[in-house]
Amino acid sequence: MVNNLAMPKSWNADTKPHKFCPGCGHGITLKILGEIIDELEIQDRLVFGVDIGCSLLAWDFFNVDTVQTHHGRTNPVMVGIKRANPELLCIAYMGDGGGYAIGSQHLVNSAFRNEKIMAIVINNCNYGMTGGQMAPTTLPGQKTETSPYGRDPETMGSPTLGPEMVAAIAPAGAYVARASIANIRQLKRFLKKAVENQIAGNGFSFVEVLSSCPTNWRTNAKQTWDYVEKEMSKYFKTGEFRTPDEKKEA
Amino acid sequence: MVNNLAMPKSWNADTKPHKFCPGCGHGITLKILGEIIDELEIQDRLVFGVDIGCSLLAWDFFNVDTVQTHHGRTNPVMVGIKRANPELLCIAYMGDGGGYAIGSQHLVNSAFRNEKIMAIVINNCNYGMTGGQMAPTTLPGQKTETSPYGRDPETMGSPTLGPEMVAAIAPAGAYVARASIANIRQLKRFLKKAVENQIAGNGFSFVEVLSSCPTNWRTNAKQTWDYVEKEMSKYFKTGEFRTPDEKKEA
Amino acid sequence: MTDKPIQGEKRVFMTGNEALAWAALAAKADIMYGYPITPQNEVMHYWTRLAPKYGRKFLQTEDELSAGFTTIGGILAGRKAFSATAGPGTTLFQEPISMAEMMRIPLVMAIMQRGGPSTATVIYSQQEVNMVTYGGNGEGWRVVYSTATHQELYDYLIKSFNTAWTYRFPTFVLADGYQAKMREPLVMYDPEERGMKMVEATPFVGLPGMPGKDRPAAHLRNTFSVEEELYEAIIPIHQEYEAMIDHVVEWEEEDVDDAEVIILSHGVVSRAAKAAKNRLREKGYKVGYFRPITLRPFPEKQLQRVAAKCNNFLLAESALGQLARLVKEALFNVPVNKLETIYKPGVGFTAEELIEKIEGTR
Amino acid sequence: MTDKPIQGEKRVFMTGNEALAWAALAAKADIMYGYPITPQNEVMHYWTRLAPKYGRKFLQTEDELSAGFTTIGGILAGRKAFSATAGPGTTLFQEPISMAEMMRIPLVMAIMQRGGPSTATVIYSQQEVNMVTYGGNGEGWRVVYSTATHQELYDYLIKSFNTAWTYRFPTFVLADGYQAKMREPLVMYDPEERGMKMVEATPFVGLPGMPGKDRPAAHLRNTFSVEEELYEAIIPIHQEYEAMIDHVVEWEEEDVDDAEVIILSHGVVSRAAKAAKNRLREKGYKVGYFRPITLRPFPEKQLQRVAAKCNNFLLAESALGQLARLVKEALFNVPVNKLETIYKPGVGFTAEELIEKIEGTR
Amino acid sequence: MARLVKIAIAGEGGQGVQAIGDVLAEAGNAAGKEALYIPNFGVEQRGGVSIAFVQISEEQIGSPKFASGDIVIALSERAVARTKQYVTKDTLFVYDSSLITADTSNGDGKASGVELPREAKQIIAIPATEVAKQELIPRVFNMIVLGATIRAAGIIDMQTIRGALEHKLGKKFVENPKLRELNYQALDRGVELVEKALQEGR
Amino acid sequence: MARLVKIAIAGEGGQGVQAIGDVLAEAGNAAGKEALYIPNFGVEQRGGVSIAFVQISEEQIGSPKFASGDIVIALSERAVARTKQYVTKDTLFVYDSSLITADTSNGDGKASGVELPREAKQIIAIPATEVAKQELIPRVFNMIVLGATIRAAGIIDMQTIRGALEHKLGKKFVENPKLRELNYQALDRGVELVEKALQEGR
Amino acid sequence: MSKNFRNLCFEGPKGYFNISPDLCKSCGLCKEKCPTDVLDWSEELGVYGSPMIEPVRMEQCTACGICQMVCPDAAILIEKKKKAPKTA
Amino acid sequence: MSKNFRNLCFEGPKGYFNISPDLCKSCGLCKEKCPTDVLDWSEELGVYGSPMIEPVRMEQCTACGICQMVCPDAAILIEKKKKAPKTA
């Protein structure tokens, strides 16, 4: 008997089970994204860009043209493609390290330039792929491999608020939101609106997703959900920060 | 007869007349900064960092320990110094290209980390040193060497709003302001408060200065003042965006 | 709009940067991505003025990392995209270039060297040879044309697009601030009017059809999980690079057959070298001239053949031995009587000083 | 707090990354600045755990550019600052390194190579030799120690601080993912207990006194206006580099006097090479062993001396000729009978395959 | 012992393969020998087969990884496939017969389980999981494997291994002395299982 | 003409030095010769002395910059100092005597003005600024210098220079035909000034 | 989609619970989210060799689909039974 | 400060206007900003060889100091005359 009906059509079944860890929020997000690709029927004009970080594990995830780039450079690669061929839809998919640390100049400047691409940042409060170091998004007090005694905001900084930053600087036409794997319907709504914003050509589309990293958090399923739902959402508010028509949903 | 009484004591008279063009706002800003150094008596514990861009011409401007760094890297060099020896006061002095384009990841992350340094960005709406290319701050419609038909925000992006961005993301204790050479008393007040904020160790201190570049603007004195006072200030609002005590001055 | 930018042959007198912008137009480049840096700025200045007239595009990025990766993006989309940079910009460009090497992306760039190391000076040098030939965390899978004249800037930038799109290795025109900023004459032409076929650009992504159904999806990557997987991936690249060498290697030699000493140089220095050789020949000295045009791949066999005839060399470069390293490698295990060197990092050469040097030692 | 981290001699069994963190402590490093990258991550993991116990500091930066420039800042402030990176991180680090070269900043770094080019793999390679010895827009004013064992990781990281602060050139411990991740024994010690004097760090900025009055202000720069000014600035640096060479160059040679073939290798590969040599000697083959420890400056004279005794070589490296380029340059104009090479980019060597190779050809 | 013993132990993420390698090498080191341990290392945090490479020797060890193992141990079916490359005619191949169904079809095409590396000098099946579950507790499974490995390699005496275990798990043992007992028993059972298999094999 | 003539023209930012170099080289090119022009180039946008290096030759020109000029022209006191390095015993040195006060102290220590490069083959003083102001209009000053240079170099005929000028300033000339006249007059005056000086020098 | 995955189907009053042992990585996210506590660990092993998930109290399953929604590996498929038409 | 700069001093009713030809780069910023239109170009050349600034209508100078404040090159120094003490 066969069971892959739960898989979005745009998934590349040949590479499943995928390479993400058990319980990883990347998997959830990419399932939702797959559904959106199917629903909007954009599989044949989409270019999916993945960063270095666990997002790279999605280099053959979809039956969608996919480019795996350098750490932090997925944004400019997608910008380059979009500029050269505006017919294509471009999604830059990356981690919080790639988006907010090493690639932050690209994020900020893509926003100021209102690049007609979409960027997704997976916020898992750490550097997943390299084994759990502090990320720009690591919560105050959170222990990671490079903040073994807990992140002290005084010396190590405060968590990056990506959507807040992008919303503060992007010109009209931009779409900016934060969603969470803890609210999948909202997650899907926001991601879909972002893709549609690109299709409409309004401006830069940006969604941060609160995600899980049970491997580096060393959490079981219950703790994982608790962390996303309680700890993370205390600091990171979900909702829409900018919409092209400026009617926002909290 | 001798006349250098108009020079701040902290200026290095041996290197005067300085290397900036006639009518350059860098000169005005550095005069004010010199006065502040004198008044606060910090000449002997200040490290002044200059970027690539016309700011580099100040590498021997003051009788202050000065480090000229790479384009966009003055922020991290100053952060490195401050972290290693918090007794020192560090000012990172750069252009809008260095601050908002190639060095924007450093600016954003210094802000999130609330680095206890001060950064000054000279906004002259163009890349001065390289001969007048478009900068992140170039005004809509402005002609530069790389926007010869005028900056089109649709394809070339909208001017970077640096203080607005930094204010949106910096933690408590930060000082963020925009001043202008067109209002020298305010410019001095803001720069001084920023230096004092560092002395107090409250957090990141950031001041953007609306400045002039008659050479690349190809303006005479009247046009220069007009550009700063009318064109630039239309887009870039001066005032305090963040203060450690949150009482702001417009 | 979109008439051919150049019709007929046209003798012009312009700066090297301007010549490069025209060459890119003539080579049918679609889009330039770049970040300003002296001494290449005017490539961008001319391109931004010319491009819209011929339906071409431009994007000024936030830094050279972005310039490199957006250029790669443009190429992936199937456009002839290019960039230009210099000095510390070239240093930053090593990151995207390394990705282009691994993923066989036909990146084309003009590199106008300036003094080094670090920010150094904004005008002239030959100190980016190490970096442009073998920079990054790799094996130097690049093609590097070192040009001496404005005519060559024009010719080789056009050729670079063909080399890159034929062999899919990043390809560079390596020149310098003197060539960028000086004016001299050259003849501009449309390459196809001269019967030169311009290789078509083809997209890496966004081909027609439903991926996974009508065609396989493009799954492009530069990362591998284990050592052996990487080994399997890169050995063929290396082999294809090696197989390409004979097809792209270029050099120039004059009066080597009876030479008693051969002047070795590249780029703009070879102008002084050639002039010196000519004048010394007039005076009766048996002087020869050898100049690698491709610094990578290096004309190794060609230099060895020359060394078999004459193995006294005078090597002149505006760097501290960067060409010399390539020469020594090429001449490995070839007996050389003398390899004298004049290194003038960041500073130019005149024919006079080379003449003096050779007259002085004879 | 701040007892000596290591007292007495201590045999330990640990990963190379852990050994590096301890070595930095033992060398009195004050502060580490860094950005995570495999396979060097655990240097940071151990350092962040240990540092606070001994009053040392750490800053995780936003990228490698920042890591490099903050490290430089720390050094300017007069602290022994260091960093560690790998692969594409090393590529980005070329920018700050080039500034350190120009400004004579004693930057110390551990580079744990991974596969290349581009992101490639996260574990092992010798493909960063080109870049670490001669990267950036300059002349390779660096000291590069290529280590083979955990003991050497420890010894040479300590030594690097002394080399850097004595000669003021950026200094590197070049190792790889195998060394980073594997566990093996080594002996840790406090260098001063062994009578090794640790060079004091001195500040470049913030010295006592009023600048311009009690002392000149430090006016540090890396940019010059005209070509001649740059030339005047860098020639002395080059001369001081050259003058340093004999003092820092290091190599290892065994059984070369009567050798019929000498195995050339560096870093972790030299473990296989040495084992192969030993076993072949036992079997009666006259095999020798030569290994550069400093890849830059390269033990040129030393290798030439060896080549005068035996000029049959087998060169093995986990790259496509990066060591070979250094060897060929060093052996320029030295007659060599045979230089056989085995290139395995990104993949390790075993003694067995070297033995097989040599037995096969004899 | 031979002057160099090369051991590869492979299994799924949660099986404690790296802990076995680590203790083994630590014990080798404690015994005054040269020891070297390296995990395999890919780009994913989890998912692939985990392999521990251990070498113990009388003299300095060359390369950290090797082309052929003296002892290769596979603890899952995927691990059998993944470690095949390290098995030669001089290799002792050990597998957990409670987890791995060996192909008994003798190559007649109808493979019913995993194909074992026939070229091995000897193949030893030990029901480590089964024994752990039934006689001890499931999680000391990897200590049975460690015991088996020691016996197969014949390089380190039990005393040293116990010392190394004490070093790694000392704290836990103090908290729960029963655990020490269980671990020691598991080690011994591992030794026995191999001995038995070797005898049968003769 | 000699087969290669090397000319350096130096002055302050606003003096139009680069325009002189540019037209000169353009004319050389138009005359079918090899011509090469390069400005000096430092890090500042303004401030330093501006130098134009021009070479005109019968054959391909070697290096864009040169160590010694055949003709060196200085238009400000700072320019005299800055161009000294290009003056040898074969150099014709020209300066604007209305802007530059030459040291007439004969090296007796009491320099009253700028020291001229005595080693030059010949030194020619022309009062270009003065002539421009009094006879023409101040801003054609650089055309006088251009005329002087052509005469001194003896490489290009007036017709070609006029063509090059037409090429550069054609549009402006159409708008204001008087300007063309003034420019041509300035060119001629430059030629005359040098001729006069050369005669006096003899 | 060329690759096939084994499927185990469990029937409940409201619908069918399908799960593939070739996809389930035993993360437990579904188990935690099931509002009616249907799920628990199975004897059967998932793709990483650890116990996969199983609907041990299928009678409580409302076929709400939450488990399917949160599964990062698309290992679960819930098929709702069609409501019997009221008129029948 | 070891370097000296020449100074030209102009007296007005309210104060002294000092300017150094060694510093003035003729940018004109001061001239534009003078509220009482005191300043104009001089015959004297500034440091870049172009006409420097001069207080041609010194009688109108209020010694307000704005020109000094805006000069990027610190070429101007305004010295206010002390007001005669009222009691005098």
Ligand SMILES: Cc1ncc(C[n+]2csc(CCOP(=O)(O)OP(=O)(O)O)c2C)c(N)n1
């Ligand atoms: C230039 C460069 N620096 C560092 C790395 C190492 N690196 C790989 S992934 C990663 C962080 C990944 O974290 P994040 O972006 O948050 O993604 P996640 O794995 O958490 O999804 C880092 C630092 C690299 N590959 N390249």
Ligand SMILES: Cc1ncc(C[n+]2csc(CCOP(=O)(O)OP(=O)(O)O)c2C)c(N)n1
């Ligand atoms: C890595 C690098 N890229 C580019 C440059 C070239 N460059 C020098 S200055 C400059 C821009 C300066 O503009 P800005 O920062 O606005 O300073 P300004 O000169 O306008 O004061 C650029 C792009 C460089 N030196 N290094």
Ligand code: SF4
């Ligand atoms: S390490 Fe974390 S983010 Fe990466 S795949 Fe595993 S769970 Fe997901």
Ligand code: SF4
């Ligand atoms: S170019 Fe512009 S910014 Fe630079 S010194 Fe001149 S006027 Fe100032």
Ligand code: SF4
């Ligand atoms: S469908 Fe709903 S009720 Fe049924 S198992 Fe899934 S989550 Fe539980």
Ligand code: SF4
């Ligand atoms: S969420 Fe999916 S992968 Fe995780 S346990 Fe449930 S079925 Fe298995």
Ligand code: SF4
């Ligand atoms: S002091 Fe005031 S009034 Fe006097 S010249 Fe200056 S600006 Fe004008």
Ligand code: SF4
């Ligand atoms: S502002 Fe200063 S430099 Fe400018 S004209 Fe006035 S005095 Fe001269």
Ligand SMILES: [Mg+2]
């Ligand atoms: Mg992350």
Ligand SMILES: [Mg+2]
């Ligand atoms: Mg600027």
